[in-house]
Amino acid sequence: MAAIDVRKDFPILKRKVHEKKLIYLDSAATSQKPIQVINTITDFYKNYNTNIHRALHTLSDEATTLYETARKKIASFINANPEEIIFTKNATEGLNLLAFTFGKDRVKENDIILVTEMEHHSNLVPWQQLAKQQKAKLSFIPVTAEGKLDLETAENLLKQKPKLFAFTHVSNVLGTINPAKQLIELAKKYNVPTILDASQSVPHMPVDVRDLDCDFLVFSGHKMLGPTGIGVLYGKKQHLQNMNPFLTGGDMIKEVSYTETSWNDLPWKFEAGTPPIAEVIGLGAAVDYLQKIGMKSIQDHEQELTAYALEQLQKIKQVKIYGSQQEQIGVIAFNLADIHAHDLATVVDEEGIAIRSGHHCAQPLVEKLGVPATARMSFYIYTTKKDIDKAIKAIKKAKKVFKL
Numbered sequence: 001m002a003a004i005d006v007r008k009d010f011p012i013l014k015r016k017v018h019e020k021k022l023i024y025l026d027s028a029a030t031s032q033k034p035i036q037v038i039n040t041i042t043d044f045y046k047n048y049n050t051n052i053h054r055a056l057h058t059l060s061d062e063a064t065t066l067y068e069t070a071r072k073k074i075a076s077f078i079n080a081n082p083e084e085i086i087f088t089k090n091a092t093e094g095l096n097l098l099a100f101t102f103g104k105d106r107v108k109e110n111d112i113i114l115v116t117e118m119e120h121h122s123n124l125v126p127w128q129q130l131a132k133q134q135k136a137k138l139s140f141i142p143v144t145a146e147g148k149l150d151l152e153t154a155e156n157l158l159k160q161k162p163k164l165f166a167f168t169h170v171s172n173v174l175g176t177i178n179p180a181k182q183l184i185e186l187a188k189k190y191n192v193p194t195i196l197d198a199s200q201s202v203p204h205m206p207v208d209v210r211d212l213d214c215d216f217l218v219f220s221g222h223k224m225l226g227p228t229g230i231g232v233l234y235g236k237k238q239h240l241q242n243m244n245p246f247l248t249g250g251d252m253i254k255e256v257s258y259t260e261t262s263w264n265d266l267p268w269k270f271e272a273g274t275p276p277i278a279e280v281i282g283l284g285a286a287v288d289y290l291q292k293i294g295m296k297s298i299q300d301h302e303q304e305l306t307a308y309a310l311e312q313l314q315k316i317k318q319v320k321i322y323g324s325q326q327e328q329i330g331v332i333a334f335n336l337a338d339i340h341a342h343d344l345a346t347v348v349d350e351e352g353i354a355i356r357s358g359h360h361c362a363q364p365l366v367e368k369l370g371v372p373a374t375a376r377m378s379f380y381i382y383t384t385k386k387d388i389d390k391a392i393k394a395i396k397k398a399k400k401v402f403k404l
């Protein structure tokens with residue numbers, strides 16, 4: 001794919017920051033939005049806006065069709081059935097939903113919950129809290145010095161039969177692509193249900209839930225060209241059927257009396273209240289856009305950019321790069337000598353370049369790297385080698401500013 005061809009679709013890339021053309025290298029935090037997604041959302045509000053699943057009037061029927069059609073698109077994008085797709089606010093809410101329902105019913109005193117040392121806070125804090133509530137124990141698959149999961153220890157920990165295993169497909173700090181299929185197979189050997197945090201994989205590479213055979217998977221719409229306020233939880237039908245609802249109220253019910261309620265069918269049992277209608281439809285448009293380019297082309301493009309950026313960064317003697325620099329996609333964490341990453345990001349920003357700095361919502365992992373913070377560049381379909389060249393130039397300028 002050619003990033004140049006898609007850039008025209010992203011109006012924000014035309015703006016300036018500090019009188020320089022914006023270069024956006026923070027797509028792991030959130031992606032920019034193509035005009036096709038923006039137009040789909042405004043078109044909804046201009047022409048179809050009403051509540052769904054409720055009224056019999058034409059507008060409601062049309063809006064419901066748009067919403068449920070988007071669910072079908074999103075389901076097919078990850079090779080799931082529409083009834084296995086639950087709309088949430090974001091990946092974080094999907095993980096909390098699982099902790100408060102599936103997790104709470106399963107995990108009891110002295111049980112083990114297995115995660116890894118490279119989780120985003122969203123896939124750590126809910127399990128940490130559940131472990132505290134249930135007097136259970138949290139175990140961690142270690143991250144090796146190369147920024148990979150220690151697979152030998154993973155098997156030993158799975159042998160201890162944790163009640164569930166939640167892990168990230170791609171690290172939002174190191175960009176490591178974890179061998180998800182292998183880990184899920186291993187978990188199945190010990191009958192351990194798996195929850196995959198696909199927040200950094202679904203936007204950037206082909207993901208097939210049937211092929212992976214995970215029990216659950218979550219991701220956020222805003223990292224994959226869609227709007228904020230929409231996330232996706234995939235769950236195998238038999239799990240979702242057996243689970244209690246997370247939130248209760250309108251739309252998720254079948255029959256209500258003053259004393260009793262029966263639950264709606266899947267997937268609506270988990271979608272209480274008015275859902276983020278425009279956001280779901282917007283995410284459907286984002287999926288159309290991604291599919292037109294092809295997820296394999298997107299992965300190839302980002303892998304090529306990552307290899308190029310790593311090569312250029314390595315040429316700067318004072319740069320330390322974290323992670324394996326293999327099986328890595330779209331994300332690079334680094335520091336410039338002992339300059340604080342916030343100071344580096346500020347100098348780089350003066351050139352109109354947005355990079356992230358801090359602990360990237362994975363504070364324990366960054367502490368394990370032995371630093372308070374790192375800078376992070378992350379890429380997407382609209383990123384070009386020229387963007388990376390400009391970032392490298394800005395880092396070289398920072399070297400001068402900090403007299404390195």
Ligand SMILES: Cc1ncc(COP(=O)(O)O)c(C=O)c1O
Binds near residue numbers: 090092123168170
């Ligand atoms: C790996 C990973 N998991 C979970 C999340 C949480 O996503 P959200 O804030 O959209 O819920 C992120 C966001 O950066 C992430 O990178």
